[in-house]
Amino acid sequence: MRPDGKLPPPHPSLAPLPQRPQQATGTDMDPHARLPDPVPSPILKHSPSISRSLRSAADTSSVTFAADFRSPSKPESTSPSFDSFRTARSRPSSVSRSSTRRSASERAGSQRDLRDEDARFVYINDAPRTNAPPAMFPDNSIRTSKYSVLTFIPRNLYEQFHRVAYIYFLILAVLNFVPQLLVLSKEAGVLPLAFVLGVTAVKDAYEDWRRHRSDKNENNRTASVLADGVFRPKRWKDIQVGDVVRLVANETLPCDMVLVSTSDPTGVAYIQTINLDGESNLKTRYAKQETMSTPPEALAGVIKCEKPNRNIYGFLATVDLNGRRAISLGTSNVMLRGCELKNTVWAIGVAVYTGRDTKVVLNSSGAPSKRSRLETHMNREIIALAVALVVLCSVVSLLAGIWMGDHVDQLGIIPFFHKYDYSGAAAHDDGRYNWYGTGAQVVFTFMSAVIQFQVMIPIGLIISMELIRVGQAYFMVQDNRMFDEKSQARFQCRALNINEDLGQIKYVFSDKTGTLTQNRMEFRCASVQGRDFSETDGGEEDGHAVQADGVVLRPKTAVTTDPKLAALLKDGMGAKASRARDLFLALATCNTIVPIVEDTVNPAAKLVEYQGESPDEQALVYAAAAYGHKLVERTSGHIVVDVFGTRQRFDVLGLHEFDSDRKRMSVIIGCPDKTIKLFVKGADSSMFGIIDKTLNPDVVQATEKHLHSYSSVGLRTLVIGVRELSQSEFQEWQMAYEKASTALLGRGNLLRSVAANIERNMRLLGASGVEDKLQDGVPEAIEKLREAGIKVWVLTGDKQETAISIGYSCKLLTRDMTQIVINSNSRESCRKSLDDAISMVNKLRSLSTDSQSRVPLALIIDGNSLVYIFDTDREEKLFEVAIACDVVLCCRVAPLQKAGIVDLIKKRTSDMTLAIGDGANDVSMIQMADVGIGISGQEGRQAVMASDFAMGQFRFLVPLLLVHGHWNYQRMSYMILYNFYRNATFVFVLFWYVLYTGYTLSTAINEWSSVLYSVVYTSAPTVIVAILDKDLSRRTLLKYPQLYGAGQREESYNLRLFIFIMVDSVWQSVVVFFIPYLAYKNSAIDSASLGDLWTLSVVILVNIHLAMDVIRWTWITHAVIWGSIVATWICVIIIDSIPTLPGFWAIYEVMGTALFWALLLAVIVVGMIPHFAAKAIREHFMPNDIQIAREMEKSQDSRDANQPEVQMSTSTRA
Amino acid sequence: GDPGLPSSAMYPLEMEGNSNPKTTNKPKYSKFTQQELPACKPLLTPEIVIAAFALIGALFVPIGLASLHASRQVVELVHRYDASCVPVDDKVGFIQNSRTDKTCTVTMTVPKYMKSPIHVYYLIDGFYQNHRRYVRSRSDKQLRYKSAAHLTSDCVPEGDTADHAPIVPCGLVAWSLFNDTYTVRVNGVVTQVNKKDIAWKSDKNNKFGKNIYPSNFQKGRLIGGATLNESIPLSEQEDLIVWMRTAALPTFRKLYGRIEKDINANDNVTVVIQNNYNTYSFGGSKALVLSTASWIGGKNNFIGIAYLTIGGLCLSLAMGFLVLYMVKRRNFGDPSNLSWNR
Secondary structure, eight states: OOOOOTTTOOOOOOSSSOOGGGGTTTTTTTOOTTOOSSSSSSSGOOOHHHHHHHTTSSSSSSHHHHHHHHHTTTTTTTTHHHHHHHHHOOOHHHHHHHHHHHHHHHHHHHHHOOOOOGEEEEEETTTHHHHTTTTTOOSOOOOOOOOOOHHHHHHHHHHHHTTTHHHHHHHHHHTTTSSGGGOSOHHHHHHHHHHHHHHHHHHHHHHHHHHHHHHHHHHHHHHEEEEEEEEEEEEGGGGOOEEEEEEEOBBSSSSSEEEEEEOOOOOOEEEEEEHHOOOSEEEEEEOOOHHTTSSSGGOOEEEEEOOSSSSSTTTOOOEOTTTTTOOEEEEGEETTTTTTEOOOSEEEEEEEEEEEGGGHHHTOOOOOOOOOOOHHHHHHHHHHHHHHHHHHHHHHHHHHHHHHEEETTTTTTTTTTOOOOOOSSSSSSEEEEEBHHHHHHHHHHHHHHHHHGGGOTTTTHHHHHHHHHHHHHHHHHOHHHHHHHHTBBEEEEEOOOOOGGGGGEEEEESOOOOTTTTEEEEEEEEEEEEEEEESSSSOOOOOOOOTTTTTTEESSOOEEEHHHHHHHHHOOOOOHHHHHHHHHHHHHHHHEEEEEEOOOOOEEEEEEEEEEHHHHHHHHHHHHHHHEEEEEEEEEEEEEEETTEEEEEEEEEEEEEEEETEEEEEEEOOOOOOOOOEEEEOOHHHHHHBOOOOOHHHHHHHHHHHHHHHTTTTTTEEEEEEEOHHHHHHHHHHHHHHHHHHHHHHHSHHHHHHHHHSSBBBEEEEEEEEEEETTHHHHHHHHHHHHHHOEEEOOOOHHHHHHHHHHHHTSOOTTTEEEEEEOSSHHHHHHHHHHHHHHHHHHHHHHSSTTTTOOOEEEEEEEHHHHHHHHTOOOOHHHHHHOOOSEEEEOOOOHHHHHHHHHHHHHHHEEEEEEESSGGGHHHHHHSSEEEEOOOOSSHHHHHHHHOOOOOOOEGGGGIIEEEIIHHHHHHHHHHHHHHHHHHHHHHHHHHHHTTTOOOOSSOHHHHHHIIIIITTTHHHHHHHHHHHHHHHHHHHHOOOGGGHHHHTTOSSSSHHHHHHHHHHHHHHHHHHHHHHHHTTOOOOOOHHHHHHHHHHHHHHHHHHHHHOOBBBBBHHHHHHHHHHHHHHHHHHTTTTTTTTTTHHHHHHHSSSSHHHHHHHHHHHHHHHHHHHHHHHHHSSSOOOOHHHHHHHHHHHHHHHHHHHHHHHHHHHO | OOOOOOOGGGGOHHHHHHHHOOSSSOOOOTTTTOOOOOOBOOOOOOHHHHHHHHEEEHHHHHHHHHHHHHHHHEEEEEEOOTTTTTTSOOHHHHHHHSOOOOEEEEEEEEEOOOOOOOOEEEEEEETTTTOOHHOOOOOOHHHOOOTTTTTTTTTSSSSSTTTTTBBOOSSHHHOOOOEEEEEETTTTTEEEEOOOOOOOOOOOISSSSSTTOSSSTOOOOEEEESOOTTOOOOOGGGHHHHHHHHHHHHEEEEEEEEESSOTTTOOOOEEEEEEOOGGGTTOOEEEEEEOOOBBBBBBOHHHHHHHHHHHHHHHHHHHHHHHHHHHHHOOOGGGGGTTTTT
16 A cells, blocks of 8 residues: 555655654644644743733743743753642642643753653663663553452542541441440441441442453453564563564554654554544654664664653653664654554564553543532531531530439439449449549530431431432433434543532533534635635535546545636646645645545545544645645655646655644645745744735735635635745755754754744745534524523634634624624733723613613633733733623633633632533633533543543533533432431431430430431432432423523522421421320330331431422332332331340330321321421412423423324324 | 553443444433433422312311320329328438338229229339430340340449349349339229239240249349349249330339229229339339220320311311412413513
8 A cells, every 4th residue: 555665765865754842832732723822832831820820821922932941040940830830720630730741841851861860771672671670660561440359448448538527427436336435336336337338339349340350351462572583472461661562553552662663664653542642643653764774683772761751742762772872762753552553564662661651551540520519518508417416415415414413412323323333242332333423424425415416417428429420420321312423422421529510500611613613624715826716606526536556546525626726726827827736735745644545345446534633734635635636645755646637746855843833834845846845834823924925915915805704704714835945045954954853952942943944935825714614503502501591601712703703603692792802912902991891891781771671792802812911910800891791702712721711700709610622722621610521522532531521512511501410400409408307307306305315315216227217218219319300301491491590599409498408307306206205105105116106207207208309200219219118117127026126026016006107197297297388388379480390391291191182183084 | 442541441431432433322212211211290289289288187187086085085093102102201211221111002083984904004203214324224135045144244233243143134124123012902892903914925925035034133232123033934024024115205104914893983992002112212203003095095185186286287278278379379380480581
């Protein structure tokens, strides 16, 4: 397939391609697709906080960069700043850390040489020497499992006890063992904690077992490793640093290795990094000529490389081949574990990082953990309950003290107190039995009371919430309506603790490219030599197939062409036509696209797919192909382009890759006619600076006009220029380039200035317009979200015109909106326009007091202005304007600014924020927002990895928030309140009884029942109801998005509801306790019988309370609620069938009396009357929206039930 | 997921989207997974509310009347004797002195015909049989298993004798066994008080061992109450069994025996009491109760009154809601009531 060897070797003077040093400067955060990016990556600054870092980004790029790069006096200056940045962020995460560290280390790398103490020495093909002490590198086995059989129990317990609540329960369980406090029996005292720990441990063990299994598979794969001069298969886990490994096409790399030779004579190997960063395109890696020339068996030398780190885009090393000059190695010379070798017959590498040192393992940490809003609020109520607990315990111990004080003379002989031990032989009555004085006794009573009433703080709540979230996540993942057919992407729940936050979102911050739009670029129009070719009406959709060696090659994607332009290119004569051809030649060559030929069913036809890192470039190359300039082959040294059927070979003499600082890329091409051409392609803002306007002023003017009109219809534009280089110019460049690329210090900067030197006096060829199509259903989704009271902010790196036009097309902006545009180039003008905006907002607000005549406002602000605003501490004013606006559109913002904008809202309001994005540049914002959503799209997996939830399409936000979010919030809120209520009711019943036991902590309720109460008797219904119950149907929720407001207004969980349910809890406990108390006063009732009655009453009461609030009754709900009551009854019967417990047979005896049943019925009815009546009043006389919607749903359902019959009767008649 | 990426194994719920594009990744459709199980969605409509209250009212009023009637049929005589049976001021000294004569006679007139069986109870007030120090001071294993006689650790300080022999039955509960005795005369004729089958059958058969005999009981320096006949097994010591079913509340009655003979109205009942039990040390009181029984238990007006009250309340709530619903009508499921339409 690749005509290797047939062609002459690459240009002799050209060393293997540059080591892509520019990549270090921030393309990481800003992939190629993000062409228009006005602000340099701001992570380069020493910034203790977001706002300061944003401010720092204000300094114009070149100055800052230069200062930072050219200060070898403080080479370490960057690292500490990142640490402070990270701590200031307070939520560090794997991805942001890796990206910040990446740039830090790379810059450090370009400044200084690798110091010996910071390096690892790898002796090629000499693993024993490499691994000899003190090196001791890890082997290549990986272990994602957390535990082994031996360490499981201690480690798992250690991890579980990181929760403060569990420590509280542990202390209580231990306290219970103090002999003076033995409130519960030893077994019963530890049971609740043991149960909760056990359930979690089983869950963890299962997860870990799965990891063990996958680790084992992974470690036992084989690779061929050089041993004694022959390549032999070796298991992955046995590969060591220093081993020479040989790979063939489509094999996965077992470890991180330096490429030493490949089947390609120029040393190119292609790898796919989908497992590493999710990017499906092929990336090129190069073997050094020096290592290629030696056969692998004879290869000897030492590689000095940096210590293992997480940076997958950086690598710094030198190789010393037996005393020869050290050759520097970079990112382009390493292949990382997890990647696959593609389109390369074989490749040989030296293992440098193995096992847990590999970058993929270092990068694999779980999703960042966030806490849900509800959980934070819940802590407030838990503190209230803790206070209540202390009050109860104080009351009991105080009363106990008073009682003991009153009876202090009698305590010695009171038969039920028996202060002295009379059994001793001593004549006097001094032997005290369990008596330490009144004061100590009061303290003991207090502590016993804490143990007795401990469930006031519900132990089961934490584990219940975990189970509920797993259940809710299951249904979200399973939801067919959130499955993306196109990408086959399911919904993913990566964070399992913020499900309910989805129901309270007030602000949505959305990325544009790839999120609102498909990031699938389509070439739309071109401005060629001042002429606009955007009429594609009469054009045919042309892939422009070409024939070669009897095989038809056809590009995979066809592009509709403008017939006039096609004709001009094909048959046009003269300078104009040749310039037009140059333009398309530039599009075909000035890129980093690799053509991949795929077989089809027809052996005579093949498809060419253009693989590349930037979708814009792909679209341009496909367009060039459609217009007759078809890229057929690319190696490191040459490019073959099929120009209208004739193959032409162009030598690639030099390449300056795209970087976000220059915002352009250039390529130097040696043409077949021996001319040397420099093609430059880039964003208009950067291109017009280097174009010589005197060469063709009319073209420049016309092109500028076209560019404006292109971007106003939402197209992404690029400007293309050309310059012919003379031989001397080229040689000058070549020398400078070679010097720069071999420099040890400041390589990146040197290369940049080389590029700047050559990229000047360009002749404008034209411009291209590429359309980024909207994702499906975006306008509708935005409409729904807006109706739901969610403010949608779009943050994009695109320029203002593009952003506004996309804003219109996705219905974010409407014609009736008043736009406030802040787009300033200086501090002063920015301040002025902000002040103007505030006065405008105030004026409009005073004009329209009622909501009907309110003028909708849209704020459009660009990144530069944001920088000035943050710089001059006018954030408050910006916030004021922003919240008054219905829509906010931020254009030309840098990744960290996105996070800053999210933070602007988060800091000043208590409203919940959600950020949604698909690219690496959205990571900071995704992590900053309360809820981060990643779109599993084309731009790799970085956003997904950093997100809490991931899905395939923007429009799934609607079912996710409006349906699942609403449900989750409603259910979880209810569940938490219900848990408080149910445990408090039980505790109050225990408390009332204590008042009748001489203030001693004894219970009539069997101690086993009291520990089983919250973990077994009443827990299952809460979990099941919180997973399955739904207040409204999906259809209603989608039809009336306003219903989402319930969550935003915190209607389901607030202090008022908490107080209500607590009052109910006190009332029910009074009923449960005092009705039987009054009935059994002076009777022969024994404690076990009365205790059983109380147990059953409480359990039935709280379950009926739940049943009354359940909205959808499926068979599962029935089974679990009524089943729980039955199960309790069975448990009570079983406990009372044990002869050695004091309560033996009590339940049988008491169930035989009519009074028992009469009391049970009375307790349930009296207990429920207030809740029932209050519910009836609330639902009828003060219905909320949800209630009314439920009623509408009910009438709709009954109408639907009648509908089919009507239809049947009409159809039979017809 | 791909095994080459450890992160893919990190989370079980994470479904990798693009891992296998050939087979469809779409979640399988089922009513359960799509949350479309058939469900009933009851609403609290005015009709249901009124009906529920009316129904409860209609149910509770008759039950209340019936139980009140039953309670009124019960004849109950209560005579407190703790103060009247001690002639001296130093009541504790009197009761602790084993040589004084503690016989005491009380006389009651029966107001209504009492049908047998007539239950004889002793009623004690102020005795916390549910006190934590007390209620745990027992060994249920020892009561049932011969081999468990030594298990007295919970019984301290009435677990072992001074020379470390286990006390059977041990603990404060058994130690404080009630020991007043009653001899009943109806119109001067001695009437048998049957003390058989006063304890639960289950206790006699399964909780107290048939081969376990009292030993070392009440041998300490402080006598708590009754002594036990060491030749009778625990399972036959019914007074002990009744006593050891500890009462739930500090005022309680326990069955002493039954008179299996009817007593006519205006008959004189004379009870000769051996007033041995010390309730004076903690200021408690003792009373003798003679009572017949009904299906609702003993004399218990509370439950009847409670039911009538609840029933009445529910009926008036039903009326109240009816009026409220009439006065303030609201269209069921009217979209114009939605907050954003108002």
